[in-house]
Amino acid sequence: MLILGGGSNLVFTTDYRGTVVNIATKGITMAMDTDYYYVSVQAGENWHDLVEFCLANQINGLENMALIPGTVGAAPIQNIGAYGVEFNRFCHAIEFLRLDSNDLQVFSNEQCHFSYRESIFKQELKNLAVVTEVTLKLPKQWQPVLDYGPLQNMDPQTVTAKQIFDCVCQVRQSKLPDPKVLGNVGSFFKNPIVTCNEFIELRVEFPTIVAYEQVDGQYKLAAGWLIEQAGLKGFRLGDAAVHQNQALVLVNMGSATGEEVCQLARHIIDVVFNKFAVTLQPEPRIIGPDGEIKI
Template sequence: MSISLVAFNTFALQQNCNSLVEVTSKAELIDICNNLYKQELPMLVLGGGSNLVFTEDYDGTVVKVSTKGIQFTADDDYQYITIQAGENWHNLVESCLQKQIDGLENMALIPGTVGAAPIQNIGAYGVEFNRFCYEIEFLQLDTGHLVRFNNQQCDFGYRESIFKKQLNNLAVITEVTLKLAKHWVPVIDYGPLQHFDPSTVTAKQIFDCVCHTRQSKLPDPKVLGNVGSFFKNPLVSTKAYNQLKLRFTDLVAYQQVDGQYKLAAGWLIDYVGLKGFHIGDAAVHQEQALVLVNLGNATGKQVCQLALYIIEMVFDKFGVILQPEPRVMGSVGEIDIK
């Protein structure tokens, strides 16, 4: 039997899978994933489908994680939030704000589920997931055991974690625990947040500003299929940044704590004149060049062709290699973009 995946990927790509199972409890998630792994059957664990590019029909089982549940605890200095993997990330941010638990507001409107957040170490407007990660619980498929990792063990980096590297295809995240300081310090040194006064700004103001900015620049995937930012913002050395700045005086970049500079990938793509450029129905968004969109009938292969063209154009102009953020899926698992 062939099941459509259109409703299960935010790019709205027209691909199918052999079977699809939606799980609503942690026990069910563990049982199904263990059984599929033992049978050596292709398995894709799916959250919100906001970080996937399907290039072919998936010749296996898609496990849709819909587990729910949020628990709040606290000590004198910190709030602890334990969240089941299937919870919606933005809904979590809103719930925390309503309970006056501040810290996540910069990451409002990031699509996807809580269980997917650590894999990609999601982030926006100067804040990344790892800032608040206390513990990750996951099923380790090769042992069949539930394991807990603390923040350090997750080996977080910029859009990276151990779950994308050593534990790729071996870990199914079941539960996430966050740790947020009761003494809130706003992060407002990025983009549109810079106009706020740190002594008076509230988390709600930051949340509203982030939501407004994202909604004005980023297309709603329900209207125009996309996976949000398609490329990582590339990191370059101080020397490389200075050389680029001499040639491109309006270059947009942000200095990092280690001295490197994070270049704005959207600016690079815009500079080479690719806003609105398309291959078939896969296009660079007119308003935000960092976003690739499905104009209606795009295929995953067209999306990949477009991404590779962008990478080539940016490299020819700047000598900088862009790296895609989403996972590109072939018939039995993740593949290199090609």
């Protein structure tokens, strides 16, 4: 059985032989206390619609994650994030159906074991949990996050959440192809994390390398920069191609199969490793005839 939200983060290499369950539940409720808003959202709600809903109700914090495709129920599984903000920053509780016991359980933020594009739902509870509801906890005293890209040019004293939202939407729409027009799953690779020593060695050889220091002293490298510097921006393997405007995105130019997209991804991984000694990891789930497989 394959649990499907919006399907925007899946690559099928062939027809799936099992049963697909599409989560389409809807509903948003709100509560608050002195310091926080609590927004409880059914798993089938669209993520970007939720971001817009919160902005319309003067509940700020999610604006950096505008236009991330997919459903709210998928957000904790992948611990989605963009422009310096990840889902776990505002996660209060996750309600899910435990398939091996048919129990409805609720996990706190800490119990979800969030990390970069990871959670307990991709690890210990993989194929055992169906997220049914997400509760977000957003502070009333909003603090803008302006650490990434063009957001760095904004004034933290005067910027509004709507301005951040508009900027993120404009940048994403200018760089990322619409999957309804040109088949893609968004960012195909995770930004790799390296140690401080590894980063120093890379910077000696590649002085313009793009990286962001993490709270633990490690560095997150920009996978798109690595791919572009490896000469692969716009590279094409049949109808599977690296997008000409954003090297982190792989696109289907017409009739590429899922397996051909994966062949392109494997080629990119090899070329980047040979140049930088850094191994890229796919971000989307790769689905074979009987379930998830390694690329």
